[in-house]
Amino acid sequence: xxEVVVLSGKGGTGKTSIVGSLAALADDKVLADCDxxxxxxxxxxxxxxxxxxxxxxxxxxxxxEDKCTECGLCQELCRFNAIKDFRVDAVSCEGCGFxxxxxxxxxxxxxxxxxxxxxxxxxRYGPLVHARLGIAQENSGKLVAIVRQQAKQIAEERGLDxxxxxxxxxxxxPVISSLSGAGLAxxxxxxxxxxxxxxxxxxxxxxxFGVPAMVCINKYDLNEENARQIEDQCLSQxxxxxxxxxxxxxxxxxxxxxxxxxxxxxxxxxxxxxxxxYLLR
Amino acid sequence: xIISVASGKGGTGKTLVATSLTLSLSxxxxxxxxxxxxxxxNDHVFLKPEMTGSKPxxxxxxxxNEEKCTYCGRCAQxxxxxxxxxxxxxxxxFPQLCHGCAACSYLCPERAITEESRETGVIExxxxxxxxxxxxxxxxxxxxxxxxxxxVKERADSDEVVIIDVPPGTSCPVVEAxxxxxxxxxxxEPTPFGLNxxxxxxxTVRELDIPCGVVLNRAGVGDNKIEDYCREKNIPILLTxxxxxxxxxxxxxxxxxxxxxxxxxxxxIQLFDKITEIVDERSCSSER
Numbered sequence: 001x002x003e004v005v006v007l008s009g010k011g012g013t014g015k016t017s018i019v020g021s022l023a024a025l026a027d028d029k030v031l032a033d034c035d036x037x038x039x040x041x042x043x044x045x046x047x048x049x050x051x052x053x054x055x056x057x058x059x060x061x062x063x064x065e066d067k068c069t070e071c072g073l074c075q076e077l078c079r080f081n082a083i084k085d086f087r088v089d090a091v092s093c094e095g096c097g098f099x100x101x102x103x104x105x106x107x108x109x110x111x112x113x114x115x116x117x118x119x120x121x122x123x124r125y126g127p128l129v130h131a132r133l134g135i136a137q138e139n140s141g142k143l144v145a146i147v148r149q150q151a152k153q154i155a156e157e158r159g160l161d162x163x164x165x166x167x168x169x170x171x172x173x174p175v176i177s178s179l180s181g182a183g184l185a186x187x188x189x190x191x192x193x194x195x196x197x198x199x200x201x202x203x204x205x206x207x208x209f210g211v212p213a214m215v216c217i218n219k220y221d222l223n224e225e226n227a228r229q230i231e232d233q234c235l236s237q238x239x240x241x242x243x244x245x246x247x248x249x250x251x252x253x254x255x256x257x258x259x260x261x262x263x264x265x266x267x268x269x270x271x272x273x274x275x276x277x278y279l280l281r
Numbered sequence: 282x283i284i285s286v287a288s289g290k291g292g293t294g295k296t297l298v299a300t301s302l303t304l305s306l307s308x309x310x311x312x313x314x315x316x317x318x319x320x321x322x323n324d325h326v327f328l329k330p331e332m333t334g335s336k337p338x339x340x341x342x343x344x345x346n347e348e349k350c351t352y353c354g355r356c357a358q359x360x361x362x363x364x365x366x367x368x369x370x371x372x373x374x375f376p377q378l379c380h381g382c383a384a385c386s387y388l389c390p391e392r393a394i395t396e397e398s399r400e401t402g403v404i405e406x407x408x409x410x411x412x413x414x415x416x417x418x419x420x421x422x423x424x425x426x427x428x429x430x431x432x433v434k435e436r437a438d439s440d441e442v443v444i445i446d447v448p449p450g451t452s453c454p455v456v457e458a459x460x461x462x463x464x465x466x467x468x469x470e471p472t473p474f475g476l477n478x479x480x481x482x483x484x485t486v487r488e489l490d491i492p493c494g495v496v497l498n499r500a501g502v503g504d505n506k507i508e509d510y511c512r513e514k515n516i517p518i519l520l521t522x523x524x525x526x527x528x529x530x531x532x533x534x535x536x537x538x539x540x541x542x543x544x545x546x547x548x549x550i551q552l553f554d555k556i557t558e559i560v561d562e563r564s565c566s567s568e569r
Contacts, residue, residue, distance in 0.1 A: 009321050011291010011449040016474065037450035038289050038478040059361065079382050091456055091489065096361045096382035133452055135484045140452045141424065169291040169449050170320035173424040192533035194296065194323040201321060204421035222526075223533035249524075252502045255472045 001155050003148075003163040004280060005034070005182045005211075009198030011169035013188045014218040017251055018273065019166040020044035020260035023125040025277045029162035031123070032151040033130040034178040036116065036143045041166045044260050047121030047128050055116040055131065055146065057139040059095035061088045067107035074099035074108060091136050115139055118146055120154070127154050141177035144168075148178070162281070171205045179205065185213040186242060186280060191226035199230065203239065214240045216276060219247040243276030245269055283443040284556060285317075285462040287486070289478030291449035293468045294498035294522070297532060299446040300327045301539040302466075305549035307412050311441040316416035317458035318448040319402060319429040325416055326535045330409035338417065338432045339398030340425070342376040343385050349393035356385035356394060377424065402429040406436060413441070426454040434461070442553075451485045459486065463560045465493040466519065466552075471503030476510055483514065492563055494556065499524040517559075520552045 004022075006015045019041055023031050033041040061082070063074070068086055075083045078099055082092035090113075100108040115138070118131035129151045131143050151163045167178040179185060185206050189199040199215065206213040215234050220227040227244070234241055246268050254264035262270045286299040295318075303314040316324040343356070343365055354367045364378040365385055376399050386394040401423045406415040415436045417429040426448065434457075437443045447458040459465055465486045469475040479495070486493045494517040497507055501524045511518050522528070522538075531541035539546045 008291075010323070011288075011321075012293055013291075037452045037455075038291075038481055040290070040474040040477055043473045043477060077383070077387065079380075091460070094380050094382065096380060096384055097359065098382045098384035098387070101359050101384060101388055135451060135481070136453075136456045136488050138453045140450075170318075170426075170454075171421060172320045172419055172426045172454065174452075175320075176422075176424050190533070193326045193535035194321075194532075197323060197326060198321040201421055208422040219529075222529055226533055247526075247529075249502050252472060252499075255474060256504050258473060 001161060001163065002183045003165070004184045004186060005165045005167050005178050006186045006188060007167040007175060007179065007202055008169055008188045009171060009202035010189070010195050013190045013195065014251070015188050016040045016044065016166055017255065017261055018188055018216065019164060021262040021273045022164050022277055024260040024262050025274060026162055026164060026281065028160045029126055029164050030151045030154045030160050031126060031128040032147050032163060032165035033128065034144045034147055034165045034174065035168040036131040036133045036140050036147065036174065037168060039130055039132060042128070042130055043258055045123040045125060045128055046258065047123045049119050049121045051120040053118050054114055055118055055143050056112050057115045057142050058113055059097060059110040060090050060093050060113050061097070061099050062109050062111060063088055064107045064109070067105050069105055071104060073102055073104065077102060094138065116143055118143065118150070120150060129154065141173040144174045144177040171201050175205060176209065179211055180209050182211050184280065185211050186216060187213055188216045188218055189230060190219050191217060191223040191230060193226065196226060196230055203237070214242040214280065216243040216245065217241065218245045220244040221246050242279050243272050245272045282557070282560065283437065283439060283445065283462045284464050284466060285445040285447050285459040286466045286468060287447035287455060287459055287482055288449055288468045289451060289482035290469065290474055293470050293475060294496070295446055295468050296323050296327065297498070297538055298466060298468050298496050299444050300324055300537045301545065302549045302552065303412055303444045304410070304537055304539050305546045306442055306553055307410060313413040313415070313438055313441050313443045314446070315433050315437060315443060316446045317430045317433050318446055319417035319419045319426050319433065320448060322416045322418060324446055325414070327537045328409040328412065328414055330407040330414040332405050332407035335403055335405040337400045338402045338404060338429045339400050340379065340381040340428050341383065341396035342379040342381065342399045343374055343394045344397035345372045345374065346393045346395065347372065349391045351391055353390065356389055359384045359388050401425060404429065404432050427457040430454060430457040451481045455485060456489065459491060460489055462491050464556050465491045466496055467493050468496045468498055469507060470499045471497060471505070471507050475503070476506050479507065480510065483516065492559060494519040494559070497521045519555055520548055
């Protein structure tokens, strides 16, 4: 079984459109949407939900006003400035519980928080594991880990060859959680100076965690000079270019129709993604 | 006045809006641009600021003096993040899991734990054409962006106009970046992805009780559902930027929209005036 995670560093380079297309091209796979903050893959795959689970994670402090003597110790010690006027700001609280341990009158209790949902759905391309992190919640890395673990379990049970996952942007906690231990990272970039800068950092993360990477230059013809610079940099680091996708409004039109681009058009974009899948698999 | 520029979905044009808004205002106001997308900061690519200072951002993690330690296990018991474990005659720490809450060092009965700093990134500051600029960079391989974002925001001068470029998404780094703002601009694009993530971003800013308005970027190629959504939710569309291959090319070369097409400057000044009006009205009505 091979796990391919699609990342980008910079947001909006085309990760989800590419994962949607790989979903349509690959046989015997499970799909995973690891962008639990702002999941979009379901908008291309029209899933029907089979299993819904609550995601309980982390804690939040609560101060019992009747017991509180307003001594102020909790406020003074909280490193996250989450206690003001003897009340807890649940958004700032990181759930460390320090306040509950030091309160001299035991007025502070900690409770678990419901921080989102995760789902297993059927799509016409195969099973999809996806999630929704609650608004302004923490622990997105933990929810990503659950999504991957479920996807892996499904792949093992059903003897599937691939896990294809749509990763989050950036290089922090949920990206590390999506990447560590995966078989291959496909990094989707664009030929802008921002794209080049962000690719370098996400490649650094792949290197740090020892995950082999390949690069896809999306909209490569928007700036061919920058595209060449990306190719040269990849070459010098021994990173293979898996695909060069031309800019075409047809990609946006496919998103509006809610279908993977490879099922919407037979043009150059589709041909290039097909070629890329042949290299990746 | 603090205005944050957020989006939910990545790549919708936050950096374009934040940099062009900043430059459009710099003739008439003292403006500060804070790039809080510390995982992938890009504003410096466009502003090309002259950097004048930098500072490492440490988080405080436990250091255990085993000569004093009695292996009582209290530290491990109070740590909510499993960042410290006590064996029969040894203490293990996992600095990357530590949030720096200080519970272990404060509650250790033997005072055997002191806090040591561990660098997780850096902030840098400088200026560009009269604009004061600050950004943060999370070190590659590190997970926690919020402490760096906090440090960037420490340098905000609220007497000035402060523009904050926010990371994509809706979770803790986004909340850390936008909290305390007077207004939040949400940049989106007219596709189902843009709409889905805009709705999540709206929920996030409403949770924090920050007023928001939309900048619709790459208008023309997608659908009309963003307009319908904004009407229904009573969210103003402050500015519309069309899909234009020339704008994309300027962006790809690291040139801001208002530098490449100066005619856009007046639109960004109008955008700011609209926001000022909304914020003033809101503060008046809350005083009443």
